[in-house]
Amino acid sequence: SERTLVLVKPDGVRRAIVGEVISRIERKGLKLVALELKNLPRETAESHYAEHSGKPFFGELVDFITGGPLVALVVEGPRAIEAFRALAGATDPVKAAPGTIRGDFALEIGENIVHGSDSPESAEREIKLFFPEVA
Ligand code: GTP
Ligand code: MG
Helix, strand or coil: CEEEEEEECHHHHHCCCHHHHHHHHHHHCCEEEEEEEECCCHHHHHHHCHHHCCCCCHHHHHHHHCCCCEEEEEEEECCHHHHHHHHHCCCCCCCCCECEHHHHHCCECCECCEEECCCHHHHHHHHHHHCCCCC
16 A cells, blocks of 8 residues: 645635545545644745746745645555545646546636645655654
């Protein structure tokens, strides 16, 4: 089995759909391994999104993810990385299929409710960053 880092981003917390997201994860059969509500230090946000640091939307992305509390989770199960990204749907919520988290709850690419690690290497790095005690 595999682990992935999931975030319910500040827009998801603000809109009070944390329970909805967790419920979908649990219904799918994935297991919760760690969970925390926290305000992300700017430094952690920049490190989390380091792969996007040269892009024009980077500043906006860091402002957004540090703009309010988020919920970080470590989720485990068979092919958990791919399984959660399937639950999340496409990055652009307008293109995300109805039935997915982004497809059901979002409209703007900059406010797409959830994050899920995109590879085993990213998952390992991100879990260490958010939950040094779990990794
Ligand atoms: P994450 O799970 O959040 O990493 O999303 P992703 O893996 O589906 O997308 P990616 O890693 O490519 O982009 C990270 C985040 O940057 C996305 O979730 C978006 O919120 C944001 N983002 C990506 N492209 C754009 C863009 O063109 N404009 C803005 N404002 N935000 C973007
Ligand atoms: Mg990504």
